[in-house]
Amino acid sequence: MSQRPIIFWHRRDLRLEDNAGLYRAQKAGGPVMPIFIFDREILDKLPEKKDARVEFIHQSVTELAAAYQEHGSDLRVFYGHPKKVWKAIIEEYQPGAVYTNRDYEPYAKVRDLAVKDLLEEAGASFHDFKDHIIFESDEVQKNDGGPYTVFTPYWRKWRTILDSRMSQFEGEELSYYLKPYPNTKYTDRLLAGKSDRPVPSLAEMGFAPAGIDIPPTEVSRKLIRTYDETRNFPGIEGTSRLGIHFRHGTISIREKARRAMDLNETFLKELVWRDFYSNIIQSFPRVVDAPFKKDYENIPWENNEADFKAWCAGKTGVPIVDAGMRQLNESGWMHNRVRMIVASYLTKHLLIDWRWGEGYFADKLLDYELASNNGGWQWAAGCGTDAQPYFRIFNYDSQQKKFDADYTYVKQWVPEYGTPDYPKEPLVEHKWGRERALRVYKEALAEARGEKP
Ligand SMILES: Cc1cc2nc3c(=O)[nH]c(=O)nc-3n(C[C@H](O)[C@H](O)[C@H](O)COP(=O)(O)OP(=O)(O)OC[C@H]3O[C@@H](n4cnc5c(N)ncnc54)[C@H](O)[C@@H]3O)c2cc1C
Missing domain, CATH: 1.10.579.10 (DNA Cyclobutane Dipyrimidine Photolyase, subunit A, domain 3)
Structure with missing residues (x-):
């Protein structure tokens, strides 16, 4: 590697398609070296070693590596405490810049600041982007400024902003904010060759399969179309079960929101609840341990x-x-x-x-x-x-x-x-x-x- 690589750090965005931060890294030049870290700060605290979420992440990271391999690149996968891992990465690969998508949880914010400091000490820059939600807290503000704390007016304003900038995409008019990022157009910017850090096995990390089925990433058009009639009845399959995929970014929120706009406003509104609560922890981080009121x-x-x-x-x-x-x-x-x-x-x-x-x-x-x-x-x-x-x-x-x-x-x-x-x-x-x-x-x-x- 003669040129200092740009590292793209996957976290809650375990996909190559329609990935905001990865796209920015690709557009910045390259070569882009994608990585993922199995974080021991989180994993070591999990009481149950047959944890279906760890199994799901492991499976998704394996699939992500395969997706990169299809494009002649690969994913480098690490297992350890993020600060230590980053020290080793900086020494071994000497990145010029690190790109990633923002994570709004308190632990992640502290972690990212520490990594940013390490990178800056090594003369590398850190860039993070919005990908996990449609709007961040400073984008949907009350007319007199400040965050919304009640959902219904938030939802109205959210919708107005979404509709305020329209653009053409493949002949169709769609919200500028829901436009997909064309990552696969720029796969020539990815670092070529096989990874020297393959995905560790679950057993190597002290975990075992949990044997719980994970719902698919695709939901039928019919289910979304009739969602408002079926969603309240627990005895029928009337909701999407996409939650785990939104959580880990194995699907794009923009893609699902575009679909919801076409098919069912009530479903879109549920996706907006997710933005709303994310905005609440961004604006009022104290709610993590204490009542909002x-x-x-x-x-x-x-x-x-x-x-x-x-x-x-x-x-x-x-x-x-x-x-x-x-x-x-x-x-x-x-x-x-x-x-x-x-x-x-x-x-x-x-x-x-x-x-x-x-x-x-x-x-x-x-x-x-x-x-x-x-x-x-x-x-x-x-x-x-x-x-x-x-x-x-x-x-x-x-x-x-x-x-x-x-x-x-x-x-x-x-x-x-x-x-x-x-x-x-x-x-x-x-x-x-x-x-x-x-x-x-x-x-x-x-x-x-x-x-x-
Ligand atoms: C006490 C309590 C705890 C909850 N904990 C979680 C949680 O840890 N993670 C989580 O994603 N949701 C949580 N929810 C919200 C909601 O119950 C789940 O998102 C939903 O049941 C997931 O099933 P689904 O994917 O089939 O959702 P669908 O009904 O198909 O909705 C689609 C998506 O919209 C989002 N969504 C829907 N309703 C809400 C909501 N009320 N608040 C925020 N997002 C919503 C989710 O991302 C969901 O996957 C909680 C709700 C309650 C009342």
Whole structure:
């Protein structure tokens, strides 16, 4: 290698097509040397060695390497602590510049700053780009400045900005912001030849296959077209299951948003929720550990360990809650409607801190995304960005009647439902639990606001 290479660092963008940062690296000249790091700061902390997410990333990195090989290039794959790995990379390959796509999570931001410093000390530059979402927090701002904290006006403004710049693409008019990046046009800028750092095996990193099926990256047009009619019913396959692919960038958000614009506005709106929650952690990083609404900090949670265990195991005696938790435990996914119901039950009926539930979901969800998970949990606990405060308490019986009237979903995940083996009474019954939650939240908020004598 006579010229100092440009390194492209893949993280949440495990694809060669329609990749913003990679495109910028290719346009900057070359040769572009793509890399991926299996990060031990994250991997070493995972309690379960049969982790389906690690298996999925491993599989996706292997496929990405094969995609580069098809174009005469290859992916160099490292395993270690990012700072140490980068020191070694700088010494061995002497990059002139590093390109990557932005990651907005607090850990990633600190990591990237440290890597940037290392590179600058070595006389190399660091460039990062938007790829993971459609709009970053400073792009969708209120008219008087500042971030939106309520979804509906955010969504309206998001849509206006999206439509404000149109461009031609292959004869079709489409939003400038959704234009795909033509990476494969510039594959001659990729460093040629085989990698001296092949993908390590799962076993070499101390992991084993988990045996959980990953949903495909493609969803039928019919499913998206009828999404608004089917998405609320957990007993039918009415949602895309694309979450894990958005999380790791094995699909492009721009491509799926273009499709949604053609086929179903409700589906597009769900993709915008993802942007919204990402914007919230960008603008209010404190929400990662604390309630968005500050006066919710001192709710006197019951935090009963036995209740929490029963909730985790799907043994609360509330059929739809139990079905949801068992679906999560067995498949790594839970339907959105049921995520809302189980989260409401935990934070209201059982009066358990939303952070306990958030942590459990983080360990189990294949599509785990810090921003959306945090947003979903704070929404359920009433302490998030939602205009509706604590008094939205889901009645699990009405939810059952409305969304799983014939118990298809419940029977799928709780086979003993309807037999003497299933509990006769729920852990906490709705009316009593609702009244207790209303009283406890009300008193805590009054105290926080100094309204109590
Ligand atoms: C308590 C709670 C925790 C959640 N945790 C996560 C999480 O860790 N990761 C995650 O991606 N989503 C999370 N969600 C949002 C939502 O439940 C999932 O995105 C959705 O169920 C994933 O299934 P799907 O891919 O079939 O979604 P679809 O209904 O097909 O929607 C398509 C995509 O839109 C996005 N999306 C949809 N709804 C939301 C939403 N409410 N907030 C943010 N993005 C959304 C996701 O990227 C999703 O894959 C959570 C919701 C709640 C109530």
